[in-house]
Amino acid sequence: MSEGVEWALHSCLNLAWAEPGQAVTAARLAAFYELPAAYLNKQLQALARAGIVTSTPGPRGGFRLAREPERITLLDVVTAIEGPGEAFRCEQVLRKGPDGREDVDYRLTCAVSQSMRRAELAWRKELAGQTLADIRATVERRHPRTPQRTRDWFASRRP
Amino acid sequence: MSEGVEWALHSCLNLAWAEPGQAVTAARLAAFYELPAAYLNKQLQALARAGIVTSTPGPRGGFRLAREPERITLLDVVTAIEGPGEAFRCEQVLRKGPDGREDVDYRLTCAVSQSMRRAELAWRKELAGQTLADIRATVERRHPRTPQRTRDWFASRRP
């Protein structure tokens, strides 16, 4: 899985902790974890295309969450970065088999494909059941200072 | 996910249907689905290293299942091909964060990592709950002729 997923998730969390109604630039989000700013920007663009964050150009611009964290699931973020395709993509080898039919969609009928799809569905279900708000709550329970400290850090790095 | 997983699963199924105690060469397994023989051989080597199949060189050699299909889970095959690493590998970006500690293993403590791991665990659990025998039974229920036809196909392609 792409490295950008981890960056995107942590950046979304930081956006959730940022001052409400205030945009955070890609450069500042990147500096937070010492990441390459331009590349993180690329991931944020993907999040923007997926409607998870909104972007505003110009001075005082940057990114902010497009909706409340309660309505952003981990699956949303993963799908935005990794793309909508499934991890196991059935290439329908049965078509080339001795009794393969060209008019059958083996992605639906092949037993192997079905089993793999079932597993992937369980994965997606687990991801869809966790929201950014859940993770935020977990972190705040363990480290109550985090929201304030994050806001302060962004404030101190104004330039 | 690697393409070889699909090949490996279908090849294992064909091995399960093959004449018991009789090895099947990589070339024949590949010809079954018109796959590149040398590359399928590479995947079969991985299965052999994982102890899923046994390989015997020389004439009348080839591959056969190392144990009964009931004891081969889909997770075994996937792990053999894809490697033991997790799909989401936490790079511990928190270490580079403002309050990051070098002496903490964030792969265990980071809430993001935990959530992603939970999802991946659900995926693995689903894969571990399905065996080759289950898939074989499903296919045989739908197409009772498959075992005999597979054996016949291998027999007809003796050279």
Place this chain on the structure above:
DNA sequence: GCGAGCATACTCGGATAGCATGTGTCCGAGTGGCGCAGG
């Protein structure tokens, strides 16, 4: 003093190189089988 216009600095956005992993191919080491020669 106040307002409009403009230059400016800052931001995202997409187009552009570099590199790692997956994909595909090839040839060599090893082994069992077959034929042949000898008893």
Place this chain on the structure above:
DNA sequence: CCTGCGCCACTCGGACACATGCTATCCGAGTATGCTCGC
């Protein structure tokens, strides 16, 4: 005819090129800001 030996064909196994997609970077389009000039 039976047995032992040697040659051979066949198979896996790992080493070697190629392709795709992730990683990383740079520069241009667009905009709110702040200053300047005129009224």
